[in-house]
Amino acid sequence: MTDVPWSVRGGDLILSVRLTPKSSRDEIGGVDRLADGKMVLKVRVRALPQDGEANEALIRLFAKALHIPLASVRIEAGASGRVKTLSLAGDPEALQAALSSLSQRS
Template identity: 55%
Template structure:
């Protein structure tokens, strides 16, 4: 199982992955924007859908571990190692 730290920006003009950045503690995070608003979990659902499509895995393999109410989230991806995950993200 791979773990992916994400910095989510809801309410964007388009759903897209902006690439890697570092958070305040210097840890790498993937910057992602979604059109959905942060209302009733819509932005989180859009994030999971976008990541599943981009990583070429079923939506059921992608889950939100931490950060449901925060912009910084931890995502788990079943069936991929951390190396596989990074490889698929660099291929985007």
Template identity: 50%
Template sequence: MSNHARFHIRLTPGAAHDRIDGWDVDADGRPVLKCRVRAKPIEGQANVALAALLAKALGTPKSAVSILRGDQSRTKAVEVRDLSLDDIRDRLERS
């Protein structure tokens, strides 16, 4: 049985650099991964850049990263196929 990790991201588009800033807690008390991308939030460009950033940082194909909710929002629900949340945390700590 394969693992699928679902988690939330707080995205800042139009940043100076593509980077992952680490884990935080949002106003609802749920963990969120803070990310920044250079791409602007125009026609889904920031979402494509986010998927590419996550895939590269996690060493997984871009096709394994899906944005489930929040296409037009800074807060997004994301799923990464074939990795557990523990796998994701471990890989981000090493990158």
């Protein structure tokens, strides 16, 4: 089992996140292990979990934090739940380095 919530698949980085909507601020937090052992990156957004608002805020947050286009961030699974799988298009090594840095700031 890996200690990071991301892996490389093809040319994309696949990332597991646990999203908390209705937060006081938008932020990418640290890494956490769920009860089932799955590693996730904790993310909080101010947006409400209705009409896709929280998902849109999640995509915008990662695009801005990783300096990649909005179209490079896609929710692959879990759109209606708190635990989501994101697909990030770009240089996997650069994305991993950026995520590692972001996840250690919390």
